[in-house]
Amino acid sequence: xxxxxxxxxxxxxxxxxxxxxxxxxxxxxxxxxxxxxxxxxxxxxxxxxxxxxxxxxxxxxxxxxxxxxxxxxxxxxxxxxxxxxxxxxxxxxxxxxxxxxxxxxxxxxxxxxxxxxxxxxxxxxxxxxxxxxxxxxxxxxxxxxxxxxxxxxxxxxxxxxxxxxxxxxxxxxxxxxxxxxxxxxxxxxxxxxxxxxxxxxxxxxxxxxxxxxxxxxxxxxxxxxxxxxxxxxxxxxxxxxxxxxxxxxxxxxxxxxxxxxxxxxxxxxxxxxxxxxxxxxxxxxxx
Numbered sequence: 001x002x003x004x005x006x007x008x009x010x011x012x013x014x015x016x017x018x019x020x021x022x023x024x025x026x027x028x029x030x031x032x033x034x035x036x037x038x039x040x041x042x043x044x045x046x047x048x049x050x051x052x053x054x055x056x057x058x059x060x061x062x063x064x065x066x067x068x069x070x071x072x073x074x075x076x077x078x079x080x081x082x083x084x085x086x087x088x089x090x091x092x093x094x095x096x097x098x099x100x101x102x103x104x105x106x107x108x109x110x111x112x113x114x115x116x117x118x119x120x121x122x123x124x125x126x127x128x129x130x131x132x133x134x135x136x137x138x139x140x141x142x143x144x145x146x147x148x149x150x151x152x153x154x155x156x157x158x159x160x161x162x163x164x165x166x167x168x169x170x171x172x173x174x175x176x177x178x179x180x181x182x183x184x185x186x187x188x189x190x191x192x193x194x195x196x197x198x199x200x201x202x203x204x205x206x207x208x209x210x211x212x213x214x215x216x217x218x219x220x221x222x223x224x225x226x227x228x229x230x231x232x233x234x235x236x237x238x239x240x241x242x243x244x245x246x247x248x249x250x251x252x253x254x255x256x257x258x259x260x261x262x263x264x265x266x267x268x269x270x271x272x273x274x275x276x277x278x279x280x281x282x283x284x285x286x287x
Contacts, residue, residue: 001128003100003121003196005093006046008037009086010061010104011077016054018105018247020064023256026263032064033246036107036259042068044117046100050093052077052086081209082218087197088205098124098198105247106193107255109262111240116194120237123159124196129233132162132225133192135243136183139171144245145190146222148236149178160189160236163229167222189236192243195221200231 010019019034041049048071051061055076062069073093077086087101100121108116116133124131134148149164164177174188183189204224208214228234244255260269 001098001125003045003098003125004047005050005097006041006044006048006100006102007050007052007087007090007094008041008102008104009052009077009083010034010057011052011054011080011086011089012083012105013080014247015103015105016057020060021246021252022064023252024260026259028263028265032066033107033252033255034061034064034104035066035068037102037104038065038068038071040108040115040117041100041102042071043115044100044121046117046121047071048073048093050075050090051104052089080218082214082220084205084219084221084224085209085214087221088202088209088219091202091206094199094202096199098130098196101195101197103193105245107244107246107259108192108194109242109244109255109258111242116192116239116241119239119241120194120196123235123237127233127235129235130198130201130225130228131196131235131237133194133239134160134189134236135192135239135241136187137190139174139186139188141190142171142174142188143168144248146220146225147174147178147188147190148180150180150189150236152180152182153235158238158240160238162225162234162236165222165226165228167220189238191222192239192241193245194243198232201225201228204228204231 021033025031050073052075058074075090077089110116120133146167148162150160150162153159204227246252
């Protein structure tokens with residue numbers, strides 16, 4: 001299996017303007033969130049990128065994409081029917097191929113020499129199946145993420161065989177269905193906002209949409225992934241890195257700090273932070 005396509009979803013009411021924001025990347029260059037995401041994708045060997053957007057947002061996205069605009073395909077999501085529906089909107093673009101999927105309101109900072117997308121794609125191509133990136137997440141954050149129940153694969157500390165998926169579970173539900181042996185108490189494997197999806201996932205989404213009856217939040221990707229273990233192998237990769245939701249309070253600030261501290265200007269940023277903290281400690285007015 002070779003991954004050459006990616007789908008980035010960014011059509012949600014509260015999500016659509018987030019990729020247009022700007023920050024400074026690890027090389028000290030000002031870029032849009034979208035440009036940083038595109039570079040994450042292209043570093044993993046992806047040639048074509050589909051952006052699922054709110055109708056009419058094409059021009060704004062093309063402008064902030066800069067020289068990457070030529071590789072973008074735009075697909076509108078006519079109605080806000082959920083994350084799973086947004087992925088399904090890209091079915092003509094994916095055309096029966098497996099593809100990398102990212103959400104447009106997250107940024108990713110790797111803890112290794114590989115980018116997060118590179119690590120995920122490498123595992124998915126070797127295993128030839130759907131692989132979701134996950135991260136051990138404390139119980140208090142369960143309302144923000146989908147979570148999995150899984151068994152660690154023999155000989156692979158970071159790779160899991162998935163048997164259950166629940167979207168934003170309650171702590172009680174997580175304790176009953178999503179315990180993963182080896183994780184520290186009060187932590188669960190939650191989605192990282194990045195997947196490699198096979199055509200079977202798109203088929204499941206299509207069947208769910210045809211049946212109707214979506215929840216108030218619309219059709220979720222988690223609901224489709226919950227059906228996947230009964231159809232084919234489904235793995236999860238625990239990444240050495242961090243995800244930053246730029247749509248939450250201080251989310252863009254935290255993403256910016258993470259990029260700065262992982263980049264070439266790390267020492268300068270640390271020195272300024274120390275200076276700022278010292279000034280606050282001394283009660284001095286800020287310049």
